């Protein structure tokens with residue numbers, strides 16, 4: 001089984017989900033950093049409008065080679081109803097994503113709004129075979145029973161590819 005989980009997390013919630021899934025199924029973790037280095041206020045004043053406009057951040061790592069993996073998981077915080085600029089850039093930075101199984105998740109305070117659909121669209125545009133998407137709240141991130149269905153979806157995708 002070879003899964004990588006690519007995620008962005010400014011305040012730790014998306015990271016907590018990614019780490020739980022990795023612990024459950026044995027995946028590699030790739031954290032994407034937004035080089036803008038937002039302050040708490042800056043995230044709202046600058047980051048949220050950029051997310052709403054679908055902008056791409058300058059990120060580290062600048063290139064993400066997934067050619068060695070069977071399934072690619074992408075996790076994003078929801079900012080202004082959208083994926084973060086770091087995740088927009090991360091999808092653009094993928095190498096070897098064509099034809100790969102992909103699973104998406106987001107974490108938010110209220111709900112995914114457009115975030116999951118946008119990430120699914122961007123991955124499909126890059127040629128990925130998107131198997132499913134799971135919305136989680138910050139509260140879910142602390143509950144193993146809320147994270148488990150995401151891990152199960154990734155496991156199924158990696159095993160045989162049940163389309164959700």
Ligand SMILES: Cc1cc2nc3c(=O)[nH]c(=O)nc-3n(C[C@H](O)[C@H](O)[C@H](O)COP(=O)(O)O)c2cc1C
Pocket residue numbers: 008009010011012013014015043044047048076077078079080081082107108109110111112137138
């Ligand atoms: C700039 C900004 C914008 C946000 N916009 C939304 C939103 O539109 N809808 C929502 O439900 N939560 C929103 N949130 C809450 C985050 O999605 C939520 O706290 C998320 O779990 C943070 O992930 P992280 O801790 O991995 O950075 C926003 C948070 C920030 C910082």
